Amino acid sequence: MALPLVVGVDGSESSLDALDWAVDEAARHELPLHLVNASRWERYEGRLPSFRTDRPTGDVAAENIVAACAERATLRNPEVKVSAEVLAEDTVMALLEQSREAFAVVTGSRGRGAIAETLLGSVSLAVAARAVSPVVVVRGGEKNRAGALRRVVLAVGDLGEGAAAVRFAFREARARGAALHAVRSWRRPAHPRAGQSPLEREASSLIYEEQAAGVLSEVLDHVERGHDDITVHREVIEGPAHQVLLDVSEQADLLVVGALRRRDHTGLELGRVSHAVLHRSACPVVIVPQRV
Numbered sequence: 001m002a003l004p005l006v007v008g009v010d011g012s013e014s015s016l017d018a019l020d021w022a023v024d025e026a027a028r029h030e031l032p033l034h035l036v037n038a039s040r041w042e043r044y045e046g047r048l049p050s051f052r053t054d055r056p057t058g059d060v061a062a063e064n065i066v067a068a069c070a071e072r073a074t075l076r077n078p079e080v081k082v083s084a085e086v087l088a089e090d091t092v093m094a095l096l097e098q099s100r101e102a103f104a105v106v107t108g109s110r111g112r113g114a115i116a117e118t119l120l121g122s123v124s125l126a127v128a129a130r131a132v133s134p135v136v137v138v139r140g141g142e143k144n145r146a147g148a149l150r151r152v153v154l155a156v157g158d159l160g161e162g163a164a165a166v167r168f169a170f171r172e173a174r175a176r177g178a179a180l181h182a183v184r185s186w187r188r189p190a191h192p193r194a195g196q197s198p199l200e201r202e203a204s205s206l207i208y209e210e211q212a213a214g215v216l217s218e219v220l221d222h223v224e225r226g227h228d229d230i231t232v233h234r235e236v237i238e239g240p241a242h243q244v245l246l247d248v249s250e251q252a253d254l255l256v257v258g259a260l261r262r263r264d265h266t267g268l269e270l271g272r273v274s275h276a277v278l279h280r281s282a283c284p285v286v287i288v289p290q291r292v
Contacts, residue, residue, distance in 0.1 A: 022106040024076075109121065144252065144282060153183060164289065185212070246280055
């Protein structure tokens with residue numbers, strides 16, 4: 001049985017964008033969709049007098065949210081199988097647990113109101129940094145979210161860091177009928193060696209560019225051979241990695257970034273580049289964990 005696509009819903013506009021994206025994604029991959037609303041509302045309502053028979057307002061509100069979201073998902077695509085549950089748990093811990101048996105976990109990028117926006121943003125970041133499965137943070141413009149640009153961007157890091165991300169990106173490109181745009185950034189030394197002529201500096205820069213192209217080829221070649229039906233564009237671009245990816249995200253439906261997960265590490269595991277694209281990308285971002 002296929003693993004479900006899990007989406008966290010809280011009724012905010014951002015989570016509704018994530019829900020709509022997740023319905024379309026579930027349809028592409030023929031996956032069941034599982035909606036989760038998790039919060040610790042019982043922390044505040046657990047002290048109600050024991051003789052009261054009415055249900056806690058947080059419980060009722062959460063069930064109303066998931067019911068409305070399930071209806072919205074079914075209306076968007078009746079062929080997607082939808083299930084839902086309400087969990088009286090910490091949101092991050094609940095989604096991390098869900099990620100153990102998920103194709104991917106999908107979240108919005110913001111919450112409800114100025115304070116909630118910050119909190120939910122922290123939830124999305126924490127889940128992306130620790131989940132076992134890939135995590136998609138749905139953000140960006142309407143055309144990007146809708147998949148209208150027919151382009152999946154793969155951020156190619158160092159060798160050995162992103163095999164899972166490469167496989168995920170190819171699978172996404174095939175499911176979407178999209179081209180795959182594989183990108184690796186490079187930078188020339190900030191300070192040239194003393195006495196270098198302009199010609200020598202240019203030759204030195206060319207070496208760095210060629211090294212980037214070499215990594216790109218080594219990462220892609222063995223995977224690309226099994227995906228002849230996918231158009232692959234390879235590009236090495238000079239500049240800081242995060243800025244290069246932010247620029248290319250403007251013309252992308254999805255940005256795929258790998259993230260190392262060290263087995264003996266228990267904290268957050270996201271680099272500066274991942275942080276930057278999660279906060280500022282012009283399209284949805286998927287963080288794909290790679291165990292090392």
